[in-house]
Structure formats: C-alpha cells, structure tokens
Amino acid sequence: MSSLALLALLVAAEPTVPQYDIESVRVRYTQYAQTGLGYQSAAGPPGKPGSEWLRVEQPQAEVTARLDERVTERIWVPVDIVTAASPDHSRFGKPYDAVDTVTAASRTTPSSTLDTFTTYRADRATDLTMRAAFHIEEPFESWIVGLGASRSFAEDNTVVGVSANQILDWFDRFDLDGNRHGRATRSTTNLNADVTQVLSPTTLANLAYGGTLQTGELGNTWQSVLLSDMTRGEERLPGHRWRHAAAARLAQWLPWEGALTLSYRLYLDSWGIAAHSAEGALAQRVHPGVVLRASYRFHVQDAPAFFTTAADPMASGFRTSDSDLGPFHAQTFGGAVLVDLPLAHRAHDVHVDIGYERYVRSDNLRVDIATCGLGFRF
C-alpha cells in the first residue's frame, strides 16, 4: 500500500512536460521574370538605358508551433535566387563584368533569411511579439530585431497594434570598375502603428502608419548614372532618408459568398518622393472550399529632384539614374485559385493555391509573377 502511495506521489511530483504542438506548416514557390530597360544599367549602348532582364526564384517555408498555452513561435525561411542581379556591368567595351570580378553577384545571387517571431499572450486581450532575423547574400549581411504589442478592446471589435524594428546592413563597397573599397553600413529604424475596427457584421476597416529612418550608405555603391557626355559615373545619394507611409484598408463581405477588399496608401519621404497606391481584390467562393480571386493595383510616384538621365559630369551634388526612383505609374493585374480541403487525419485541413500576376510600368519594365502555395494546419 505504501509503495503504491509512493508511486502516486512520484507521478504527481514529476515535472509537467511543456505542451509543444506544430500548428501549421506552409511552403510557397514564386518566380519573377523581369524584362525592360533602366538608365542605371550599363548593359546597353553608350548613352542609352541598359537591360534590366532578370529572374528570381523564391522558395519559402514557414513553421508555426505552440510552445505552451501562452507562447507561439513562427520560424520562416525565405530564399531568393536572383539571376543577373546587376546585368552586364561592363563599361566602355571592357570584356568583363566589373562586379563579377570580385563577387559574382551579377551572375547569380542566392540570398536567404532566417526569421523568427515569438508571440507571448500576456492576457486574453494582449499579445507581445519579438522578432529576430538574419539575412545573408553576396556581398551583403543584415541583422534585424523587432518588438511589438497588440491589444483588443470593446469585445475584440477594436485591435490596436504598435511595433518597432531595427535593421543593420553591412556590405562591401565597390566602384564601377569592380574594385572593392572596404565595407559600408546602413541603419534602418522603423515604427508602426495600426488600428483595426469592426464597422458592422460584414465590414472591417484598418488604418496604419509606418515611419522609417534610414542612415548610412543608401545605395548599393556600384549602380551607375548616365552622364551627359554619354559616359557613366557613380550614383551619389543622401546619407539619410525619412520615409512615411499611411494606409487605409476596407474589407466588405458580399451576400453572394464573396468579399471585396480595398486599400489606399500614401507615401512621402524626405527625398521629395510622393507616391499613391490603390488596390482592390474581389474573392468569390464558387464551391465549398474553392475561392477564385482577382486583383488590381495602381501605383504612381514622383522622382526625387536629383533623378537624372543625363547628369553633368562636373557637378558634385546628389544624382541617380535608378529607374525604380524615377517618375512612373505601374499597374498589377492578377488572379488566383485557392482550395481548402478538410482532412480527417492528423492535419485539420490542407490549403493549395496557384496564382499569376503581371506588373507593368509606364517606363516599359514588366514582371511576370507565378506563385503556388501549399499549407497544412494541424
């Protein structure tokens, strides 16, 4: 009898093993195929914009696990394999790619990030999050840390969130001939705030603001600028940049088993760039578990005052020919099929989707994006 009591005591005294559950596993593969011309690219005839042809293969994997009743961990690994990241950087007929001579980055650049998010549920209405990430690509490294909090009010009809992120980039500095000149650094400090509000049983709204301060070397150091004498010089950018973005989003349930989401974003920065982005997506459930989605986005932006396609070779101020900083408008058309299948086994459901988008810019840059995703929820 006493041995049974002792055994019962030992069982009761055994430390409880923390509950550990994989909640979901998701993978996604996206391919970008870009064509077009840009003035920052030297892969063209003298005095003309050069090729911006490139392809990106982007596999991603994500695992979300519940460590105990309060802690959830998300581990996410995106990988980018970029072909022709700096297309044919040769100048003046030199028979080599300048950046290639040192880094090979203009042929194929693999890059990867290990990103971890830990969420701690402080109480029924409050979540605290911590982010730690590391990114590496040739010749570039980044360290990222972040903190965030969200709290719901009014019976979860209102959710307020704030977050802060700090990024330190560390990369090689090159000139246009591929010579390495030590290291360059860049700091990015970011603050975000947003409010999500239930407006009705079928309407949801969200307002968000993000402010970012960047300091240090804000270019990649080897991007070229087209000069008025048909030669090329180095890009020169300011050493700091304040960036502000505010967005409003609305989601409306439609009575025929559909949903409409609309968003608008205003962007302003201290380089004098103003941009407007508007986006809409229409989703329609055509069968239980099967959703069709169509989306459209319009974006328009100004150029900074120092954008040029024919810089004065003798001038000493800031200058860039980067077409991504130029004045343009862009449209994105897309469609996707999403399928959710309930499973009777260990996984609750499996999600499969496939989509295609086409990004078209007024300066003739085009990107075709194909993506497919697979996810399991346990």
Next chain:
Amino acid sequence: MTARGLRRTLAALAVALALAASAAGCVVVPQNRRKRLADPMMRFQTDALEAHAHQKLYTSREAAAGGDGTPAGGGCACQ
C-alpha cells in the same frame, strides 16, 4: 513635395490616426454576429508568405514602401 508640405501632410495624417483611434469602440458587434468577418476571404493579407512575395516585388521595384507593419527598406541588397 516641399519640407513644409511634408510636415503639413504628416500632421494631417497624425490627426486622422488620432481621430480614428478615439473613435474606436464606437461600434460593438457581438461575437455571434462576426462569422462573416472571420472568413479567410475577409483578410487584408491572405497569407504571410504571399504577402512577402508581393512586398519583395514592390519594395525592390518602387521608391515607396511601408505602411504594412514592415520597415520601408533595409534588410536586403535590393532595397
């Protein structure tokens, strides 16, 4: 945009965000009437991995980023 115009616009944005925050909670929809809002089609971002694929395209090909809870730049050589 001039520095003065930028400051005015940011001040207007701050006022708008403060008004929105102060108005929060004015509408209370009970949980048993929020079934439609929980539908995955009503999410502003359908999937974090898909959202990253979009961010990658837009942050590396446009001068404007942010407003989605992520930093505007940094963390990648393409930005």
